[in-house]
Amino acid sequence: MSADTDLWTVAVIIGLTLITVLTRTLFFISSKPWHLPHWAQRGLQYAPIAALSAVIVPELVMTQGQFIQNWQDARLFAALAGAVWFFWHKGQGQAVLGTIVTGMLVYLPLHLGLGW
């Protein structure tokens, strides 16, 4: 599928780039020493994982805005297989890559073969 380039998406991409720069250099910008308030420092511990989970979980358990009605869904088994791989190989270099590969090895046969 080939989509057309539109200005809105390009603007979003440029915005994301500025966010990459801002978050990676926030403490390099000012030459004066400064600190975040305590609650913000603690919040930084929890916001990234919350953001990932908020994006992932609906993509796993919902279809067209509805909670899935049966367990025969390739995504659930793929995520489970990926999780098992990750915690089995935790601490080794390529655990994330293994999660993707294992998950897809479960996903593709179920999705293409059985139509789940």
Added chain:
Amino acid sequence: MTGVAMVNSGLSTFEALLMGVIVFAGSSQLAAIPLIAAAAPMWVVLATGFCVNLRFVVFSAHMRPYMMHLPLWQRLLSGYLTTDLSYVLFTRRYPQHGGTPEQLLAQQAYLAGNSGVNWLAWVGCSVLGVLLARLIPMAWGLGFAGILALLGILFSLASSHLRWVSAGVSGAAAVAAFALPFKLNILLAIAAAVAMCLMLEASREAAGPGPP
């Protein structure tokens, strides 16, 4: 991999290449893709990307003493190019900052070389992914690999009990509030999870020192 996910979500080849080359942050790209595909408002996409990227703020606070002798544009460039991997390798190689001018130069050279190789590999793979993705039918659902990648990154961030609580609250809230317009369920879920964890932390501290 991210290249494949970008094309499968309906980005044009130009958009996917541009995103891979300039955004240069896999996790925020992958998180933004479903939101862009769902036509969420720009500020929701950017706010979500910002939250995913907040871990870099912690890195930048740590890296600050290594950087401040450089001019501003070099600090911004080095910071922009420092990914999770470069950060981990750099701080492992140089646990102490500062030193003689030669040592500072060596640190800078190490970081620049590391980030440079990393950038080339990332951009090369992104371009390859975008081009190869054209050859694979959409029906295969390869875009799902992007979700699995995010799942792996989530697991690697889950380093404490409260971080698991954050992921659990956020995931449940994002599903429960799915009917909200403009993908606001994502931001609501993040806010609820962070607020919950901060309250749990505060009540732990109030209870006094106990078992960790």
